[in-house]
Amino acid sequence: xxxxxxxxxxxxxxxxxxxxxxxxxxxxxxxxxxxxxxxxxxxxxxxxxxxxxxxxxxxxxxxxxxxxxxxxxxxxxxxxxxxxxxxxxxxxxxxxxxxxxxxxxxxxxxxx
Amino acid sequence: xxxxxxxxxxxxxxxxxxxxxxxxxxxxxxxxxxxxxxxxxxxxxxxxxxxxxxxxxxxxxxxxxxxxxxxxxxxxxxxxxxxxxxxxxxxxxxxxxxxxxxxxxxxxxxxxxxxxxx
Numbered sequence: 001x002x003x004x005x006x007x008x009x010x011x012x013x014x015x016x017x018x019x020x021x022x023x024x025x026x027x028x029x030x031x032x033x034x035x036x037x038x039x040x041x042x043x044x045x046x047x048x049x050x051x052x053x054x055x056x057x058x059x060x061x062x063x064x065x066x067x068x069x070x071x072x073x074x075x076x077x078x079x080x081x082x083x084x085x086x087x088x089x090x091x092x093x094x095x096x097x098x099x100x101x102x103x104x105x106x107x108x109x110x111x112x
Numbered sequence: 113x114x115x116x117x118x119x120x121x122x123x124x125x126x127x128x129x130x131x132x133x134x135x136x137x138x139x140x141x142x143x144x145x146x147x148x149x150x151x152x153x154x155x156x157x158x159x160x161x162x163x164x165x166x167x168x169x170x171x172x173x174x175x176x177x178x179x180x181x182x183x184x185x186x187x188x189x190x191x192x193x194x195x196x197x198x199x200x201x202x203x204x205x206x207x208x209x210x211x212x213x214x215x216x217x218x219x220x221x222x223x224x225x226x227x228x229x230x
Contacts, residue, residue, distance in 0.1 A: 099157040
């Protein structure tokens with residue numbers, strides 16, 4: 001079956017630090033990969049996505065590259081801000097199935 | 113468009129009671145999904161609808177759970193005889209699957225209904 005493994009949090013960084021949140025997956029077929037973000041008190045928001053191998057998704061300074069050879073989709077940002085503090089979820093979807101399979105989430109806290 | 117809305121946002125109930133949640137998707141979105149998220153975990157798929165047809169149900173959806181989308185617009189999720197293990201955030205999402213060659217499956221999530229069973 002499909003599964004997503006994320007690095008455990010919380011991750012605590014100082015403002016302007018470099019961020020990496022690791023995500024690896026197991027899937028049948030060729031999945032599409034996603035990062036969702038959940039800010040305190042809000043619903044899940046799609047942050048970025050990639051639909052095939054070697055695609056790079058990017059949004060709001062965040063990037064992730066679909067690596068089929070390592071089955072990974074690590075999230076990176078060069079300089080985090082306090083406003084990036086949230087929980088980040090890696091997710092996948094396979095084939096024509098529309099359900100998402102999520103990782104357990106990684107809480108990011110950015111301090112001044 | 114105000115996005116996906118869910119009602120209520122919070123529900124506290126006693127064990128054994130029935131509860132019903134409502135989800136209003138983004139207008140004209142033809143797919144509607146329900147997920148459950150427990151503390152410290154990612155959302156887990158429960159079921160989804162294409163228009164009014166319920167096309168897939170997870171094994172997580174026991175016979176105490178029932179979901180409907182009678183007119184292909186809003187949906188309700190009912191839990192009968194609630195148990196403490198049902199305490200969770202119930203998330204609704206919607207998407208528009210277009211009929212073109214490149215259908216979009218982007219899911220937009222609501223704020224969730226937090227259920228506490230005492």
